[in-house]
Amino acid sequence: MKKYIAVLIFMTVFIGCKQPPKETIEKQPQGADNIAYKWGEMALEATALDTERFSPRPTITSRYLGLIFTAVFDAWSRYDAKATPVYLSGVERRAAAERSIANKEVAISYAALRTLQEYYYSDSALFKKFMKDELGLDPDDNSLDATTAVGIGNLAAKAVIEARKNDGANQYGEEEGSNGEPYFNYVGYEPVNSADTNVDINRWQPKYFSDGKGGKFAPGCLTPFWNKVKPIALKSGDQFRPGPPPLVGSEQLQEEIAEVVELQANLTDKEKALVEFMRDGPQSVQQAGHWLKFAQDVSRRDHHTLDQDVKMYFYNQVVAMDAFIASWDSKMFYDYARPYALVHEYYGGQTITAWGGPGKGMIEMDGNQWRPYSPDIFLCPPFPSYTSGHSTISGGCAEALKLWTGSDEFGEHVELVAGALTEPDDLGKTVTIHFPTFTETAEMAGMSRVMGGYHIQADNVAGLKLGRDVAHEVWKFYKKHVGEE
Numbered sequence: 001m002k003k004y005i006a007v008l009i010f011m012t013v014f015i016g017c018k019q020p021p022k023e024t025i026e027k028q029p030q031g032a033d034n035i036a037y038k039w040g041e042m043a044l045e046a047t048a049l050d051t052e053r054f055s056p057r058p059t060i061t062s063r064y065l066g067l068i069f070t071a072v073f074d075a076w077s078r079y080d081a082k083a084t085p086v087y088l089s090g091v092e093r094r095a096a097a098e099r100s101i102a103n104k105e106v107a108i109s110y111a112a113l114r115t116l117q118e119y120y121y122s123d124s125a126l127f128k129k130f131m132k133d134e135l136g137l138d139p140d141d142n143s144l145d146a147t148t149a150v151g152i153g154n155l156a157a158k159a160v161i162e163a164r165k166n167d168g169a170n171q172y173g174e175e176e177g178s179n180g181e182p183y184f185n186y187v188g189y190e191p192v193n194s195a196d197t198n199v200d201i202n203r204w205q206p207k208y209f210s211d212g213k214g215g216k217f218a219p220g221c222l223t224p225f226w227n228k229v230k231p232i233a234l235k236s237g238d239q240f241r242p243g244p245p246p247l248v249g250s251e252q253l254q255e256e257i258a259e260v261v262e263l264q265a266n267l268t269d270k271e272k273a274l275v276e277f278m279r280d281g282p283q284s285v286q287q288a289g290h291w292l293k294f295a296q297d298v299s300r301r302d303h304h305t306l307d308q309d310v311k312m313y314f315y316n317q318v319v320a321m322d323a324f325i326a327s328w329d330s331k332m333f334y335d336y337a338r339p340y341a342l343v344h345e346y347y348g349g350q351t352i353t354a355w356g357g358p359g360k361g362m363i364e365m366d367g368n369q370w371r372p373y374s375p376d377i378f379l380c381p382p383f384p385s386y387t388s389g390h391s392t393i394s395g396g397c398a399e400a401l402k403l404w405t406g407s408d409e410f411g412e413h414v415e416l417v418a419g420a421l422t423e424p425d426d427l428g429k430t431v432t433i434h435f436p437t438f439t440e441t442a443e444m445a446g447m448s449r450v451m452g453g454y455h456i457q458a459d460n461v462a463g464l465k466l467g468r469d470v471a472h473e474v475w476k477f478y479k480k481h482v483g484e485e
Helices: 002-016 035-054 057-076 101-119 123-132 149-163 251-265 269-279 286-302 306-334 339-347 389-405 438-451 457-481
Strands: 351-355 362-366 410-416 430-436
Touching: 002 251, 002 457, 035 057, 035 101, 035 123, 035 286, 035 306, 057 101, 057 149, 057 286, 101 123, 101 306, 123 306, 251 351, 251 438, 251 457, 269 410, 269 438, 286 306, 286 410, 286 438, 306 362, 306 389, 306 457, 339 389, 389 438, 389 457, 410 438, 430 438, 438 457
Parallel strands: none
Antiparallel strands: 351 362, 410 430
């Protein structure tokens, strides 16, 4: 009888105890299964498709990605205890009882959908299909009810889109002198050198590309106004502008041009593969997308929840967007030459060993014939050199992942066939490239641009530092918005 009473008392006490709040016992999908990760995949697919349609435009797609993940963060912030949005206003933080995974998933999904539709509008049907078929949500629900997850997601996207009109990107052809043409060169930049005549060797010179049909063309400077774009977190694009690059006649430039020639003449299969991996090819996701992919590697490795991915992608992509603005500030301020022209200046009339183009391998040639290790249809990035965009964005995003995770450890690798994107009829070996730390990955990205012949070392070194400066400045902004300052 005593045993029966004891059991009864135990059961009464247990049943009477309060259950832990639902939020603490709710099982969260992790890594590739969480919806923030899945929207990251959609954003990457959209970026690749954008490259196919419009050719590489890394500045523009970095802004798209930065704003998409800012909208996602803003929507999510209304279901977090401490976070404050960047652009969303007039929407109250939801009560603790509403901060469920389901509500967060709905809110960030509508924020992602609407911003993807705005920026990657050509693929709107793709995003709607994903929303409906994969997530079971109505892509046509345009509610702006600030008390619902659907409304909060739509409002977050609307706030970002409206706030970023007239931000200098000229997305809508709204800048004076654009005649309504999106991304028109409204600053009137024209290079001092033409593709045929180089009158100032220190300044950027356009180069002829193959059009793939037997003809050639010299592309103009890509988004020469990008230094005018308003950053998200930086005070201005010139906040961390580096000092000037080395000029013709300096010992430093002579040594750095010699380094470019020497590196190319001795490229190994692993180095060729690294150049190609960082340069990318068809359906490229550009530098911002590359580092979003690396962030997703971290998500899978560390089994991130939705909350963690929302915050990490937000910080990572704001760094990428602002780093592009900072890099373009330097590019357009210095209007600096690329190795393509500088090697011709220093080695014209001399016999050197260099890459002769697809199917030719390394051959002896006059220095005037030197070219980057790159296919004919994309010989050299069409904009000034200093600082290297790859170095700036890689330096920044690597530092961001290091700060966010609290460790420099990365541990990823890729397996590639050397020459696949550059000389497909003369393939090298299959090689494995390891990325042990975030810092080393950034430095490998920067050096790949020197080895490929797109930059000298000064472009790389200044770019890495510029990116890291941006990352630390954005970190303060990030900590403020997640409520951890």
